[in-house]
Amino acid sequence: MASSSFPDNISASFPLQGMFDLSEGEKSSLGFMELLGIQDFGPSLFDMSQVPSTVPSSSPNPIVTKMESPEMLNQPATPNSSSISSASSDAVNDEQVKVEEHEENQQKTKKQLKPKKTNQKRQREPRFAFMTKSEVDHLEDGYRWRKYGQKAVKDSPFPRSYYRCTSASCNVKKRVERSFNDPSIVVTTYEGQHTHPSPLIPRPSLVGVHPGNSVAGSAFAMPMQGTLSHYQQHQQQPFVNTLLPMNFGCNGLTNASLLHERRFFIPGTELLKDHGLLQDIVPSHMLKEE
DNA sequence: CGTATTTGACCTGCGC
């Protein structure tokens, strides 16, 4: 019931908004992928696509990720440029952006003011949250995380877990908590950007990667091509269960099935802007397969 | 033995 009943009530009544926290910085230049740490190095969110295949045992049930933005939910049929653009930070999705900004302000004041003794850099790290329907709290996303804390959440019977990327120089964090509205839904909030490629993925640097990467789009384009096509061909896995919003990046390849699967997340970036990429990204063979 | 998790204490910011 959850997957289809993911109405706005979640975004509306649920304090999810609090999770969308996009700083101005990323808004203007960072892409969703970048937020996650996907930059030049290949694997990252996209890698997640393979995640399910690599970590099947950890996730007993099919993972369902959803966008927190109701709008996204409304346009599952047109994942392509639609979802992408909507995810953009511009004004395409005012509501979404607004929510994010709103939250941002609130949290910003809080976080920013927190200087922290050492310069642990309490800077407003870009954040984004997405909901996933899963029985397991900690979803695999291609990176290794170390849990460093757990706290009870005021308005929720479920505790919130705090994870940190195990990479030494990477201070990406993520919070995981269950929606009190629907315990079957896990809300994951990422904060910061990975400064390294996914450790769990060998990162296929093959598959005709074009050198023509110039913008955010390319950021994911490359990985996508490599990972997706790679896995698709070799594993035939419908990377639908991935946790990350691959939709964005791959919305091009997004086979309707993909979107159908489930997964919503709140990007708030502009990588989606390059629709053109999609075409490039989507290997012809993939299309054929479909 | 090295690494990851658990968990209570501690710190910080905010509202009253």
Next chain:
DNA sequence: GCGCAGGTCAAATACG
């Protein structure tokens, strides 16, 4: 100033 809530630290513990 006090209490609350969110977030982090770090010692103890568990696990492979």
